[in-house]
Amino acid sequence: MTAPLKTWLDAEGRLLRLRLSRPKANLIDAAMIAALNGALADHLGNPSLAAILIDADGPNFSYGASVEEHLPGQCEAMLSGLHGLILQMVEAPVTILVAVHGQCLGGGLEVALAGHVLFAAPDAVLGQPEMKLGVFAPAASCLLPELIGPVRALDLLLSARTVTGAEAAAIGMVHEAAGDPERAAIGYFNAFLKPKSASSLRYAIKAARSDYASRVRSKIKAVERLFLDELMKTHDAVEGLDAFVAKRAVQWQHK
DSSP: OOOSEEEEEETTTTEEEEEEOSTTTOOBOHHHHHHHHHHHHHHTTOTTOOEEEEEESSSOSBOOBOSGGGSTTTHHHHHHHHHHHHHHHHTOSSEEEEEEOSEEETHHHHHHHTSSEEEEOTTOEEEOGGGGGTOOOHHHHHHHHHHHOHHHHHHHHHHOOEEEHHHHHHTTSSSEEOSSHHHHHHHHIIIIITTSOHHHHHHHHHHHHHHHHHHHHHHHHHHHHIIIIIGGGSHHHHHHHHHHHHTOOOOOOOO
């Protein structure tokens, strides 16, 4: 099996490139989470690093997390790993740029939202479809209200509907809708980050995001326990996941 993530340095070592590399789904499964966590841990301490760019091979950024890994017996380890990655990104002292194309759903969108500056193709498809399976999106429940406000966030989390990259830009979910989001992200890096002191950029990120990062860290732990200790003890949460894996119609009991 090929490695889930491509990792390399650009711009004389100033830009770390991380590319999800299991198309077409680019699932955010245990292997992908471990690879992303490891790459960040290896490079965040580099004092000359000015930015990180996360993008993806294939037609889609990511279909989301592995549904099988959400099932009882696996979901605690999966959520622990995913939320560790989300917090490492949210608290990162280096600007994380994200370039999104195609579908960016579920856990894939949660990873994207944990970045600092997002670029999306106008026709990209972004959303949190978890409620269709009878579960909620823990990390997105913490990130979306911070980024787009509680009213819009609740709508997307409850409805499980998707928005385009252009719509996401209009509501502030992403920085810019661009026909070539990778090129736009690199252009942003070259114009605004590469010419500046990496040390000073780190302090700027800390100043701007410290309260935000603290709120996300505090809330994500509580939301994770709500998911594991309460939601996953209900019939409907397990039924929704089982039905999806078995490709059968779901039978809600509303309990």
